[in-house]
Amino acid sequence: MKADNGNSSNLYLHLASNHARQRVLVVGEVLWDLFPDSVRLGGAALNFAAHTKRLQHQPLLISAVGRDELGEEAARAITTLGLDTSFLQITERFKTGTASVQLGPCDQTSFVIERPAAYDAVELSDSQIQQIISWQPDWFYYGTLFPSSVAGKDVLDRLFQAVPQARRLYDLNLRPASDSPDLVSELLRQANVVKLNEEELKPVHTFTGLPPETEEFCRAGIERYGWDAVCVTLGARGCAMLAGGEYVEAGGHRVDVADTVGAGDAFAAAFMHGIASNWPTAEIAEFSNRVGALVASVHGAIPNWTIEEVVDL
DSSP states (O other), rough: BBBBOOHHHHHHHHHHSSSOOOOOEEEOOOEEEEEEEEEEEEHHHHHHHHHHHHHOOEEEEEEEESSSSSHHHHHHHHHTTOOOOTTEESSSOOOOOOEEEEOOGGGEEEEEEEESSSGGGGGOHHHHHHHHHOOOOOOEEOOOOGSSSHHHHHHHHHHHHOTTEEEEEEEOOOTTOOOOOOHHHHHHHHHHHHEEEEEHHHHHHHHHHHOOOHHHHHHHHHHHHOSSSEEEEEGGGGGEEEEETTEEEEEOOOOOOOOOOTTHHHHHHHHHHHTTTOOOOHHHHHHHHHHHHHHHTSSSSSSOOOOOOOHHH
């Protein structure tokens, strides 16, 4: 099924409705994106948390920064974003994370991520785990970078055990040269909702045996793993999404791309928002495409944006 990305009236209707504010547990990286001409705060987990906050949800970010100048600046900026910093740890073990960003042709972006970084030093005490249990998150977001270290995987496993009721959103954000197929396969099994891009689909097809075609991949993944929903983003071409038994392909929105850093994380936040709001699949795909395109049209991973701008895109 092709989604009608010219149909804004239903989108307005959904956005005008009251939506339950979701408690979203987010674990992962805070880092600085080092562009050729600038330095900007980012990291998939932080980006996702910030964009869920823009959508009026309540994220709780678990991460760490170093006891250094970049860490102090990151902590100030995260507070400015309106995020809860009670689980943002400060460590002397490692420096605040950084990623060198290379912007290539056709909106292709590559990263060189320095490890170990401060977020690799995250530790959770029993009392902190109890706080998280008492908070009762509705959603739990994770990626591949954070649990690719032994310590990060241990933290993630403890959180899986602590909040089994939370719906798990896995946004792959793969680095094919270094990510373990065994780890990715395990994280796919743990998930309720999965987001990946079409380039990531290729290695996932190779080591899981799931079909390489988008619709067949989505249907086979849901059958094998029991996911509630899955989405394959297609860059400027939009996305393919299967949720509630309905498969749609939604075309992208034409924008002047400033950089694509953070656009996928914004898309993931909108994807979660639509699922949590029980929207029809076509509306989720349309809204997610709009949010991702809007963020791609502005420099930096966490630009300011409003719902009105999304609808008017």
